[in-house]
Amino acid sequence: MNAKIDSCYISIWSNAYSIGDEKIDAEHQRLFDIANELNVCTNKIHLTTILKELIKYTKFHFANEERFMRELNFSRLAEHKVLHQNLVEALNEVLKKISTQDMEETIFQLSILVNKNILQHILIEDKKVHHEIKPREHLRERFKWNIEYQLKNQLLDEEHEQLFNIALKSLNYHGTNIKTHVKITVNELYEYMKTHFNHEEEYLVQIGYPLLEEHRAIHENIIEQMNAFIKKLPTLSIINFEKKLIEYMDIWLINHILYEDRKIISFVQSNQS
Known part of the structure; x- marks a missing residue:
């Protein structure tokens, strides 16, 4: 892993990440807003508080998204739910290690989760939903x-x-x-x-x-x-x-x-x- 490329800084929300649904986009932006608070963490107590908030909101957002997909009979809902579960589990794994792990390493792991896993989930998987349900x-x-x-x-x-x-x-x-x-x-x-x-x-x-x-x-x-x-x-x-x-x-x-x-x-x- 190259530190010059995969920095510990968590990306801010960009309108380029929009999938074209106002409600879902707003929730995605809120996820990034919470995650960005990790960039200014000063101690593990603060870090733990923010991470717990991020996990809580991620679960809330995923539940809303799955309800939305269910209402629209999205054909790959089951697969999408598994991806959601994997992301939540990954966040929980980081939370478990906070007390024993160096704070900088924890933030680095979270930056990868947000900048790569969550962002690519939005840009690929969530856009697939958008493309299936939206008219030409x-x-x-x-x-x-x-x-x-x-x-x-x-x-x-x-x-x-x-x-x-x-x-x-x-x-x-x-x-x-x-x-x-x-x-x-x-x-x-x-x-x-x-x-x-x-x-x-x-x-x-x-x-x-x-x-x-x-x-x-x-x-x-x-x-x-x-x-x-x-x-x-x-x-x-x-x-x-x-x-x-x-x-x-x-x-x-x-x-x-x-x-x-x-x-x-x-x-x-x-x-x-």
Whole structure:
């Protein structure tokens, strides 16, 4: 684990983490607000109090979320509940160790839980709920590049935005031969994604990024998923094509930008300080 990348500082809430449901987003933000109090802990008593509050609110939020999914007949509710249980158990495990563990190590473990496990749960698993239950029109309306996704790195930001531009172009098929348009633009997206990942990996080599191979493997996985999506194109209706493309970009690519790529920026900034 690289301390320069996985710092003890717990991330603040960002609107980029929104899943598109006002109530759920507000509860997610409250989770981050509580967790952020850990950044200013001065002693173990204070730390224990905040962690207990975080666990209590996490349980409250998960119960609300599961009730919401049950009412909407979410198809993967059982799997989602298991993920919730695992997160609560992980928080409880940290709580058990507080009295015998160094305070800095405890906060470090919590930073990983919040910055990685909980954040990725929101960006991937909770977004899956959103994509299953929301109508196509709603998903299309929200699907666009967001300034909140910026990493403050010109090369990466410009190429990330271009990926979204190409994806949006593939959805604007009106007045064209739909099948031909979709085939051309999705292939353009695929090729540009490979180009972008190559540029990004070249940049990681230049800066001596210690997680290069791990990052490259994630790129390969995203490309494999894109390949699988392209193979399914002939069997998809236009409605399913739109939903699948938006889901692919909104879940897998945005999660990659907001979690994995932000680790790159954290590494660069830590080396400059």
